[in-house]
Amino acid sequence: MWHNIPRERIPWFPTVDEEKCTGCRTCFEFCPHSVYEMKGDAVHVSHPYQCVVGCSNCQALCPQGAISFPDIREVRTLIAGLRKDEPPEEDTPRR
Numbered sequence: 001m002w003h004n005i006p007r008e009r010i011p012w013f014p015t016v017d018e019e020k021c022t023g024c025r026t027c028f029e030f031c032p033h034s035v036y037e038m039k040g041d042a043v044h045v046s047h048p049y050q051c052v053v054g055c056s057n058c059q060a061l062c063p064q065g066a067i068s069f070p071d072i073r074e075v076r077t078l079i080a081g082l083r084k085d086e087p088p089e090e091d092t093p094r095r
């Protein structure tokens with residue numbers, strides 16, 4: 001859950017361009033939330049919903065510019081719409 005919204009309903013996570021990625025491991029070693037996994041020499045976004053909503057720190061570290069994220073404004077708009085559908089968040093601990 002993220003602020004009382006099922007995390008899977010929020011499409012915020014990195015996408016790796018396999019054409020650009022060299023498998024340097026920088027993103028894998030940096031992310032403290034285990035979003036990435038190495039499979040041989042290739043990095044995979046194995047746990048996309050463990051990505052912190054709004055975080056894009058690994059993007060700037062990629063030497064190949066291979067990591068992208070959705071448009072944050074669109075995601076914020078979507079979240080605002082989802083919040084209207086959900087009960088207040090007082091009972092849910094924040095992450």
Ligand code: SF4
Pocket residue numbers: 013014030031032033035036050051052055056057058059
């Ligand atoms: S944006 Fe942040 S939480 Fe998400 S994968 Fe990158 S470093 Fe991890």
Ligand code: SF4
Pocket residue numbers: 016020021022023024025026027028043061062063064065066067
């Ligand atoms: S930092 Fe960029 S080039 Fe390195 S493994 Fe991650 S996506 Fe690939």
